Amino acid sequence: MGKPGFIQHIRPRQLKSGTLQLRNTFCLGGFSFLAFILLTISGVLLLFFYSPGEAAFSSLSEIDSALPYGGLIRSLHFWAGQLMVVSVFLHMVRVVWSKAYKPLRELNWVTGVMLFVLTVVLDYSGYLLRGGQESGAAASVGQTLVKTLPGGHFFSTIFFGQPSSLNGSTLNVFVWHVFILAGIAGFLQIFHFWRIRKDGGVRPL
Numbered sequence: 001m002g003k004p005g006f007i008q009h010i011r012p013r014q015l016k017s018g019t020l021q022l023r024n025t026f027c028l029g030g031f032s033f034l035a036f037i038l039l040t041i042s043g044v045l046l047l048f049f050y051s052p053g054e055a056a057f058s059s060l061s062e063i064d065s066a067l068p069y070g071g072l073i074r075s076l077h078f079w080a081g082q083l084m085v086v087s088v089f090l091h092m093v094r095v096v097w098s099k100a101y102k103p104l105r106e107l108n109w110v111t112g113v114m115l116f117v118l119t120v121v122l123d124y125s126g127y128l129l130r131g132g133q134e135s136g137a138a139a140s141v142g143q144t145l146v147k148t149l150p151g152g153h154f155f156s157t158i159f160f161g162q163p164s165s166l167n168g169s170t171l172n173v174f175v176w177h178v179f180i181l182a183g184i185a186g187f188l189q190i191f192h193f194w195r196i197r198k199d200g201g202v203r204p205l
């Protein structure tokens with residue numbers, strides 16, 4: 001029996017030979033997770049000084065100019081977001097390429113599709129939180145799009161609140177971005193990792 005403890009618990013006892021080779025995964029799932037960790041840390045730091053709504057744009061300008069390393073933390077949050085979108089997409093392409101969506105991994109494929117959608121919506125809602133004209137325009141486009149769906153008015157109201165066309169940041173978007181979407185994404189990633197172990201590890205090429 002191995003040593004008890006968390007590290008021992010998360011380390012697999014056995015691995016199929018070759019599954020750790022870089023060409024099986026290109027570590028793209030790993031990069032996506034790394035981006036998520038960076039986003040969580042920098043996002044929590046931004047939370048201390050960011051104000052949603054009317055004051056969004058000015059609170060971010062203040063983070064940039066007055067807060068020590070504020071601009072760096074903001075850039076880190078932005079670029080980690082872009083890295084995550086790209087790496088999650090490439091990870092998905094890799095999974096298709098190695099046919100790892102097939103049984104018995106279909107549940108993890110579905111979990112992955114949910115993670116992909118969450119990643120894109122997180123990136124979009126983060127853009128709205130910047131405040132300012134571009135985010136106001138992006139909110140208008142999103143609202144129009146959501147309203148074409150059945151029950152769209154309801155969903156648009158709970159997701160967007162009442163953004164002005166000059167500022168996409170609202171308390172609603174903030175709550176979705178910071179708590180609901182990020183929380184669900186965190187939970188689904190833990191489930192995703194648990195399923196990889198349950199499904200016998202990465203599918204070798």
Ligand code: HEM
Nearest residue numbers: 025028029030032033092100108109112113115116202203
């Ligand atoms: C937050 C986003 C995601 C994270 C952090 C993540 C993380 C990971 C990690 C670390 C692995 C182990 C192998 C590797 O690194 O490639 C993996 C495997 C896997 N992922 Fe993801 N993933 C994400 C999104 C997705 C998406 C969008 C899909 C597909 C729609 C997906 C489907 C799968 C499947 C099917 C496996 C098993 C692969 C195999 O057995 O070869 N994942 N994921």
